[in-house]
Amino acid sequence: MTMTTADVGTDDGVMSPRADQPKRRKFTAEFKAAILAEYDAADRGERGAILRREGLYSSHIIEWRKAAAAGAQAGLAGPPRDRRDKEMQALRARAEKAEAELARTKAALDLVGKAHALLETLSESAEQPPRSRR
Template identity: 75%
Template sequence: MTMTLADTTAFDDGVVTPRADRPKRRTFTAEYKARILAEYDAADHGERGAILRREGLYSSHMVDWRKAARAGASSALGPKSRDRRDREIEQLRARAEKAEAELARTQAALDLVGKAHALLETLSESTGTPKPPQR
């Protein structure tokens, strides 16, 4: 039996849309990570796989979460913020720090030029050469 366009329930109308059936990335709370990690570490080696299957996790999750817990940061166990506003704040903060560093360098350079000018004026006065007229 051959299938015709009339036999299908959906058809391609030429409009390109993002995949609606694409799975969403899961996020886990810090409490969940700490609880599952404690349960996983307390379990015998034979039971660890059952915990991972039950929760739908991989052993790499445990490795990453354990590493974050050892770093001593409970916030590191929390989900990474991928909020656009947070990224923009970080970018603006980095820009402000860069601008402040550049301002400090510019102020130091101006201070140095001012001191050099004052030194040259002092040397000029001590040699007796006339001062150029000021505007």
């Protein structure tokens, strides 16, 4: 087995694989909000400098904006307060799903009805004998 400097372990001499590997950074909500506010307030040319200064990527900003928007909408709706609120929310979702399915079914029936009428018209015209031109 070949060992590298990254395999050197802890102070007690125990070897651990990749002990010196960088740790994933974790950002607090306050940091994210502050960076988003600073980034949005900055001119287009200054935004890259902010990202470089903090060691961030534009994808961080995109994801943090999505999360902030989702959190804001969830905050507006508010969590269900009790069992009845949860049940009402579930019933509303079920009713919306049923209404959407009903609309699809009505559209399909309308289409089938039009196809039937067209086939009936074609069938009637095929049954009539051709007229002679005399």
